[in-house]
Amino acid sequence: MTPTSTSAPATDTAAPGGENWLRLDRQICFSLHAASRAFNGVYRVVLKDLGLTYPQYLVMLVLWEEGELPVKKLGEHLRLDSGTLSPLLKRLEAAGLVVRERSARDERSVVVRPTRQGAELRERAEQVPRRIVAATDLDVEEIRDLRDRLDVLTRALDAAAEES
């Protein structure tokens, strides 16, 4: 939809000195793909002591903040669906970090809540952010800026994927 100005030369990909769209694009998707996996790798190392994976850590962050909430709400916070969350939550339950129980008010709903053990894990997790920030080798301002750019990008991409 966005009538992004056609100022960009609609050249084929063989522009001699100008924009090589194929090349540029390759750089973007490579870069984002690589950054995502590199982040995942650092979290893997840092979280190993806690016995959590990266997505499991994200789930626990939400639960530490919100206390307790149904799977549906959890999925909205994380933008994940039940197909991803159900097995993940079962693993967290098997590890003794959360409990899942059907709501008495609405029997369709399953409420997830950290156990005492899961809540205690929070204290050990509080050293994680500092180590991650250190690993990025960026200062707080740069991180904030990068985060904001990524959020803007995500909103644009979601909107573009929607209207297809």
Place this chain on the structure above:
Amino acid sequence: MTPTSTSAPATDTAAPGGENWLRLDRQICFSLHAASRAFNGVYRVVLKDLGLTYPQYLVMLVLWEEGELPVKKLGEHLRLDSGTLSPLLKRLEAAGLVVRERSARDERSVVVRPTRQGAELRERAEQVPRRIVAATDLDVEEIRDLRDRLDVLTRALDAAAEES
């Protein structure tokens, strides 16, 4: 480390003087995670016509550029190991887009090469970058800048993960 107050669930993690590391960190990892999946979603839509997934598209980009190369080299370009590439390449081979054959010079090496059909797919793929760039709603300069920042970040993260 906060005192062992197991009672209060919503312990305030804000440092009096400044940074709330936990909150900030959550924003970063949320944002990057979300951006990565949002990108994936857009590629899913755009690549559906070509019958390619996002990582398969990355592989084909390299092959279109390099012509033919062993799995090892392909993995270095993409930073992926054989556990990821082997089944992916088998799917591309089953789709008739690449062939895999053992090198005669070194029987340990498997060389991957696009078929005629795979090479022809390139022409249809050349519209992809433009659509992706449009979906980001960013101009070329901003994309280039973001890419560079992500590359710097990736190098820092890889280095940090290494020395653990």
Place this chain on the structure above:
DNA sequence: GCCTGATTGGTTGTGCACAATTTAATTGTG
């Protein structure tokens, strides 16, 4: 020739992401 060690792909197992389908419970409407 025969060993030893390193290199290259492949295989297996665990976990995440997402689409499509299924099951059960709730709500709306006659």
Place this chain on the structure above:
DNA sequence: CACAATTAAATTGTGCACAACCAATCAGGC
């Protein structure tokens, strides 16, 4: 009340990412 539509999770199937392990091959020495 009965019954269709809606909603919430779970399940199923495909594909990616990566660690750990295995098999075949090559290169060096003897």
